[in-house]
Amino acid sequence: MNTQTEKDIAANVIKELIALGFLDSTGKTTNVPPTLALPGSPAVDSEPVELLSAELIGVDNPHNLDALKIMRKATPARILMGRCGCRQKTASLLRFLADHAAAVDAVFKDLPETFLEQQKLFQVKTVVRDKDEYLMKPELGKRLDEASRAILLEKCKKNPQVQIIVVDGLSTTSIEANIGDVMPALVQGLMTMGVSVGTPFYVKYGRVGIMDDIAPLLGCEVIVEFIGERPGLITAESMSAYLAYKPTHATIEAERTVISNIHRGGTGPVEAGAHLATVVKQMLDHKAGGVKLAEQVK
Amino acid sequence: MNLKSKINNQIFAFTSVADVMAKANAEKSGDALVGLSAASATERVAAKLCLAEMQLQDIYENPVIPYEADAVTRLIYDRLNTTIYRQIAGWTVSELREHILASTSQNELLNLSRGLTSEMIAAVAKLMSTMDLVYAAKKIKVQAHCNTTIGLPGTLSFRNQPNHPSDSIEGILASLKEGLSFGSGDAVLGVNPVVDNVDNFERVMNALVNFRKLYDIPTQCCILAHVTTQMKAMEKDVPVDLVFQSIAGTETANQAFGITIPMLQEAHDMALKQGTATGPNVMYFETGQGSELSLNCHHGVDEMTLEARTYGVGRAFAPFMLNNVSGFIGPETIYTGKEVIRADLEDLFMGKMHGLPMGIAPCYTNHMKADQDDQEVGTMLCAMAGANFFMGVSGGDDCMLNYQDTSFHDDASIREILGLRPSPEFEKWLEGLDIMADGKLTARAGDPSIFDKPLYNNKGNKY
Numbered sequence: 001m002n003t004q005t006e007k008d009i010a011a012n013v014i015k016e017l018i019a020l021g022f023l024d025s026t027g028k029t030t031n032v033p034p035t036l037a038l039p040g041s042p043a044v045d046s047e048p049v050e051l052l053s054a055e056l057i058g059v060d061n062p063h064n065l066d067a068l069k070i071m072r073k074a075t076p077a078r079i080l081m082g083r084c085g086c087r088q089k090t091a092s093l094l095r096f097l098a099d100h101a102a103a104v105d106a107v108f109k110d111l112p113e114t115f116l117e118q119q120k121l122f123q124v125k126t127v128v129r130d131k132d133e134y135l136m137k138p139e140l141g142k143r144l145d146e147a148s149r150a151i152l153l154e155k156c157k158k159n160p161q162v163q164i165i166v167v168d169g170l171s172t173t174s175i176e177a178n179i180g181d182v183m184p185a186l187v188q189g190l191m192t193m194g195v196s197v198g199t200p201f202y203v204k205y206g207r208v209g210i211m212d213d214i215a216p217l218l219g220c221e222v223i224v225e226f227i228g229e230r231p232g233l234i235t236a237e238s239m240s241a242y243l244a245y246k247p248t249h250a251t252i253e254a255e256r257t258v259i260s261n262i263h264r265g266g267t268g269p270v271e272a273g274a275h276l277a278t279v280v281k282q283m284l285d286h287k288a289g290g291v292k293l294a295e296q297v298k
Numbered sequence: 299m300n301l302k303s304k305i306n307n308q309i310f311a312f313t314s315v316a317d318v319m320a321k322a323n324a325e326k327s328g329d330a331l332v333g334l335s336a337a338s339a340t341e342r343v344a345a346k347l348c349l350a351e352m353q354l355q356d357i358y359e360n361p362v363i364p365y366e367a368d369a370v371t372r373l374i375y376d377r378l379n380t381t382i383y384r385q386i387a388g389w390t391v392s393e394l395r396e397h398i399l400a401s402t403s404q405n406e407l408l409n410l411s412r413g414l415t416s417e418m419i420a421a422v423a424k425l426m427s428t429m430d431l432v433y434a435a436k437k438i439k440v441q442a443h444c445n446t447t448i449g450l451p452g453t454l455s456f457r458n459q460p461n462h463p464s465d466s467i468e469g470i471l472a473s474l475k476e477g478l479s480f481g482s483g484d485a486v487l488g489v490n491p492v493v494d495n496v497d498n499f500e501r502v503m504n505a506l507v508n509f510r511k512l513y514d515i516p517t518q519c520c521i522l523a524h525v526t527t528q529m530k531a532m533e534k535d536v537p538v539d540l541v542f543q544s545i546a547g548t549e550t551a552n553q554a555f556g557i558t559i560p561m562l563q564e565a566h567d568m569a570l571k572q573g574t575a576t577g578p579n580v581m582y583f584e585t586g587q588g589s590e591l592s593l594n595c596h597h598g599v600d601e602m603t604l605e606a607r608t609y610g611v612g613r614a615f616a617p618f619m620l621n622n623v624s625g626f627i628g629p630e631t632i633y634t635g636k637e638v639i640r641a642d643l644e645d646l647f648m649g650k651m652h653g654l655p656m657g658i659a660p661c662y663t664n665h666m667k668a669d670q671d672d673q674e675v676g677t678m679l680c681a682m683a684g685a686n687f688f689m690g691v692s693g694g695d696d697c698m699l700n701y702q703d704t705s706f707h708d709d710a711s712i713r714e715i716l717g718l719r720p721s722p723e724f725e726k727w728l729e730g731l732d733i734m735a736d737g738k739l740t741a742r743a744g745d746p747s748i749f750d751k752p753l754y755n756n757k758g759n760k761y
Contacts, residue, residue, distance in 0.1 A: 064747035071476075071746060075462055075469030078693020079476040083744045086480075086711040088693075096670070096693060100702075103664035135629035135665055136327045170665050230628075231664050232700035 051098055052091040058082030076234055099233040106173035106228065106236035107135075111202065115176055119183065121166060121202040122155065124148035128205035141207035142249075149217060152201070156218050160198030162190055162280055163220035167206035171228030174239040178262055178269040179226060182239075185273025186224065186280075193281055208256070212247045221246060222283045224276060229260065237263040241276055245289040255290040257283070299356040303347040310344035315360040318352070319417070320600035321345035322424040324640045328588040328601045328631035335600075349421055350392035357418050358387065362599045362607075369549040369559050374416050374610040382413025391421045398422065398651070399430060404438050411653045416547075419651045420606035423644050428679075431643040435650050435683035442579040442655040444518045444540055444618040446723050448485055449655045449686040454718035456690040456709045457621070457657075458483035461698035465492045467505045467761050471753070473692045474509065475746035480706035481713070481734055482690035484724035485619060485657065486540060486582065488520040490699060499523050500536045504756055507537050512751055513731075516723040518575060518618070520582055525557060525565045532572045539575040540582045540618055541565050544589070547607030551595035559611070566615045579618035579655070585609070587624040587641045588631025601631060602644055609652040619687060620649055623659045626701055628666060635672025638662060642676050646683050657687035661703040670694070670702065677704055681712045688712070710739055 057068050059082045068080055081092035088096070108131055116123055127145045128134045134141055144152070156163075164186065166179055183200070190197050198220055203210055208227060215223045222245055229238045240260040244251060257279060262272045283289050286296045301312045312318045320334035322345035329335040336342035361371050386394070401407050411419075426434065441449040448455050460473030470489055477483055487506050491498055499521050506519040518539035521528070525543040532538050543562065546552050552559070562581075569580040585608045587601040596604060605624070612620050624641035625632055632638050642660050649656035660676035662668040677688065694705035712718065719725055719737050728734035733743045742748060753761045 059745045059747075061741075062745050062747050063742075064750055067747040067750060068745075071472035074466065074472045076697045077460070077462070077469070077473045077476075078695050078697075079473055079746065081693060081707075083480075083707060083739075086707055086714055086739060088705075088707050092693065096695070099695075100664065100669065104669075107665045132633075136633055137331055138630055230700070232697070233664070233695045233702070234697060236664075 051095050054095055056091065058089050058092060096233070102173070102236045103231035103233060106171040106231040109172055110204070111168060111172045111175055116202055119179055121200060122151070123202045123204055124151050125204040126206055126210060131205075134205045138207055141205055142209035142213060144203075144210070144213050144217075152214070152217060156199040156201070159219040161196045161220065161284060162222045162224060163198040163215065163218050164200040164224045165203055165211065165214060165226070166200065167203045167210060167225055167227040169206065169208075169227035169240075170230040171236055171238070173231070173236045174228040174263065175226065177237040177264070178239045181269035182226065182241075182262065182273040182276075185270045186276050189274050189277025190280060193277065195280065195284065208242050211242065211244055212249045212251050215244070215247045222280050222289070223247060224280065235263055235265055238266060239263060241272065243276070243279060243283060243289055245283050245287055245293075255292065257289045257293060299352060299360075301348060303344045305340055305344050305347065308340065308344075310341055310348075312345060312348060315352070315357060316362040316599055316603075318345050318348045319362065319421060319424065319603050322349045323600050323602055324637075326587070326601060326631070326637050326641070327629060327633035328591050331630055332591055332596060332598070334598065346425055350390060350395075350425055352391050352421070353387065354383075354389050354391070354394065354414075354418050355387040357391075357421055358383070358415060361415070362417060362603055363548060363597050368597075370547055370552070370607050370611055373559055373614055374607065377614055378415060379412035382409065384413075386410070386413055391418070391425060394418070394422045395425045395430075398434050398437075401437060407438055407651070408440075408653050411651055414651070416606040416610035416652065417603060419609075419648050420603040422651075423606075423648050424602070426647070428640065428643060431647045432679055432683040435643070435647040438650040439684050439686065440650065440653055440655045442616075442618045444575045444577065444579055446484065446516050446518065446721055448619060448721060450721065452717075452719055453721050454681060454685070454713055454716070455485040455687040455721050455724070456482040457485045457488045457619075457687060459488055459490070459689050459691050459696065459703070461490050461696055463492065463698045465489075465498060465502055467502070470502065470505065471509065471761065472746065474506075475749040476692050477690050477706050478515070479733060479744055479746050479748060480690070480710050481720055481728055481739060481743065482706050482709055483515065483517055484721040485687040486518050486520050487515075488522055488542070488582070490522045492698060494523045494527055496527055496530045496534060496536075499527055499531045500534065503531070503536055503538070505753075505761060508755065509753055512753055513749065514727070516721075516727055522582075522584075525561065529565055529568055532568055537574040538569060539573060540580060541569045541573070542582045542584070544584045545608055545611050546585070546589050546593070546595070547604035547611070548590050548595050548597055548599075550597075551590040551593050552611075554593040554595055559614075562611075562615055579616055581615045581617035583612045583615075583617050583620045585612065585620065585622050585645075586626055587645065588627050592627050592631060602641070605645055606648045606652075609649050609654055612649075613652045613654055618655065619657055620654045621657045621659055621687070621689070622646070622649065623661060625661045625666070625668070626659070626663070628663050633667055635662070635666075635668035635675075638666070638668055639672060639676040639679065642680055643683060646680055646685055650684075655686050658685045659689045659703050661689075661701055663701045673702060673704075674708065677708055677712060678715070681716055681718070714738060
């Protein structure tokens with residue numbers, strides 16, 4: 001093969017790659033992943049393939065379809081999927097895999113930098129080194145590392161009445177899904193009541209007990225901790241708010257007030273934020289949280 | 299007793315029997331968390347070597363928690379058959395392993411079992427590979443009888459687990475019917491309640507019992523509340539076939555569960571006297587590696603050895619079923635798919651070697667490094683190793699307890715793959731409803747709407 005032919009082939013290949021979107025017009029590789037289908041083929045123009053609805057009734061030739069429709073509404077359990085032999089049909093198998101993948105991603109994915117910027121949150125971390133250590137050694141998620149303590153002392157307002165912290169916990173997905181709505185509702189509520197609020201920030205690799213390390217450091221009265229719940233297959237977006245009055249490492253679980261199940265399908269984030277403001281006010285008034293608070297406001 | 303061993307010119311010294319036992323374990327995150335596991339792969343084998351040469355009397359004389367200090371240790375030692383123990387006290391753990399693997403008689407193994415403490419059974423399992431565990435477990439299948447029989451040769455039974463996030467009777471019945479239409483429920487119809495009190499217990503139990511009566515299902519019913527709730531319910535004449543309780547391998551962990559050994563005895567005796575089942579086996583226990591460490595009640599003992607001690611508690615009460623749920627607690631006890639499969643097989647063997655009618659719940663949570671494929675591999679291996687039963691959860695996803703367990707689909711598949719059958723009376727019942735024929739699901743199976751008779755509560759109102 002002569003050199004000219006090689007050049008022609010190369011030029012044609014480049015032209016083809018530009019047409020497919022692998023390269024831009026100057027011949028550089030593009031960042032946008034190109035579609036692998038040829039122009040004009042059906043895949044280019046059609047809508048993306050989607051999972052079938054979880055509500056789908058997959059039972060073939062049912063004895064009583066109306067009865068199955070009523071059952072479908074009675075439980076979130078994965079029933080009525082039908083079968084092929086003894087195995088699951090493809091649609092319900094893929095739905096399960098997608099739900100598990102969402103749960104795994106919620107646990108293992110880091111919160112995107114852009115999200116923290118949007119929410120005007122800076123990041124500190126516990127003494128945990130990586131996700132594996134975080135999951136296997138829960139105690140380590142309750143202590144800040146030295147650098148983080150220094151950052152907090154430098155950047156945060158001291159001795160506020162209320163300190164709000166955002167913690168990854170077991171679902172960063174839940175933080176992304178809810179913080180944007182819950183935070184303004186809570187802060188606005190507190191300001192209306194004339195309560196002073198500290199500088200909020202994000203703690204990576206944190207457990208609920210991280211509040212016991214932070215509250216004494218910043219000298220707040222009440223601390224509000226938003227933390228991602230362990231994701232189930234029904235939703236990976238569920239978040240909890242833990243609150244305590246002047247907690248320390250000697251604080252026991254019964255001294256914390258908790259509002260769990262904050263997500264679009266449970267207690268909505270805006271509603272939760274507004275409710276939390278009133279809870280904070282009660283805690284400030286009674287100088288207590290958890291079971292003790294519940295008894296006092298009875 | 300020799301606590302030193304040498305591998306590749308390196309000498310390893312261990313501090314106690316408990317130290318050798320812990321370091322001989324396969325890797326588990328829980329043992330690492332508490333700082334008990336071997337520091338290197340070679341140290342792990344060195345510990346196994348030490349353990350292999352230990353005599354059973356060395357283990358007998360050095361319980362991992364002293365007799366005086368722990369009620370579980372006392373229960374195990376007080377129930378040991380000393381005649382059988384004395385005949386084998388001089389065996390090494392290696393000899394015990396080879397004896398079990400070579401044995402061809404279940405009766406002989408169950409006789410031997412009476413002379414073994416739980417820690418001896420844990421020790422021998424630590425010297426077994428995956429296939430050793432399956433091979434040994436397969437030799438023993440213990441039957442038990444409540445209203446029906448579980449553990450007959452060639453059978454595999456399931457608990458129909460129709461949990462609902464708010465204990466809605468309509469929701470529970472929907473999942474229950476789905477499971478029955480897949481042939482699940484011959485072990486037990488069993489609900490984990492969200493609210494643990496007598497009123498709710500009675501409400502849910504009556505729905506299950508009324509449904510069972512309506513369709514004349516040959517099985518037993520259970521609501522998995524705390525044992526004290528179940529005892530109160532029996533006093534109120536609520537029907538109870540099987541009394542459920544989670545148990546652990548140390549006295550302090552059992553205290554954390556709110557139970558004592560005399561309390562279990564009282565519940566057992568009460569179930570025989572005031573319960574509704576034929577018996578003689580009226581208890582349903584659940585256990586899992588790592589529960590003691592998650593409660594900070596481990597006394598410096600590894601999670602597998604403590605699991606064996608838990609079976610030492612279980613066997614004192616002749617249960618109908620003992621279900622192992624290692625994998626349920628999460629990554630601080632068991633982290634990877636490999637760890638959970640290993641734990642399931644260890645537990646199945648150790649339970650059977652205790653003479654228990656064992657079932658397994660190969661399960662995982664979403665914050666473990668395990669997935670559905672690991673779970674299916676574990677399920678197939680446990681079925682090959684002759685588990686009496688598995689759980690049955692719609693789509694494998696428990697929407698109340700938020701973890702994944704064996705599905706109605708997987709359960710039915712395992713029966714077909716290995717040619718296993720439901721318990722005989724339940725199979726007849728399935729055939730009567732045209733759900734099963736010749737041990738296989740029919741075209742009608744998998745459709746819960748075939749259960750279309752109206753069901754009424756005790757006040758005569760329709761559910």
